[in-house]
Amino acid sequence: MKLTEDNYTELAEKVIVKLSQEKRPNGKPVQMVTTSKIRNLLAMTADIYNDVINSQDEKLSTDIAGRIKYMKIRFVYEAGRQAEVKKLVEQAGLLEHLDDIGNSRKQYILFSRYMEALVAYRKFYGGKDD
Template identity: 50%
Template structure:
């Protein structure tokens, strides 16, 4: 996967720093990136699946859960189409690619969930705003 237990936090921080710096250049020093509420909506979709994955005793995702992960990818793409700032965020964070790499692995999905949480934490720390 593009992330692992020892790299996901640093990767999340780099993504948000990069987005904030690019935004400052475009907006005369003001950070104007995807809003916290938009990211939280993405996390909420992720957390819904997380709650079922974490309670599963198997190391591979069931067909139903795997289908939900695939649908999550569709929802992320939809949100990207609706909002250019979401698209930029999802592309820089490589979220769609990471979702593809889960490949029915419980461990990979749990790691993806942590990565999403890290992105939100750094977004808040580096100046992301609420809508």
């Protein structure tokens, strides 16, 4: 589902609620991605966000578009390193949402807000990290 101004907060909440309620076959909860890990993903997003906000063009520059593609690779790498991050990336559709950005400034801003919402709901529903 494509991110919109109307749905990004609800999508983020659904993802985190689903992840927070996952159980193993023995009934014990599955460890959710840590706040620090999800904040690392947000930090990558925020670095580009600052440049996007400072640009007034509705079309992203080739430099910024290239940085977004590289960020996607970093997300894939982090997902490959830790199963909890992979679950988040898959459940939240982060790779697909990164692809949806294309060269749209508006879509990047929405993606960034979606990432912020994921962090906020992780903190709200996930409580403290173990």
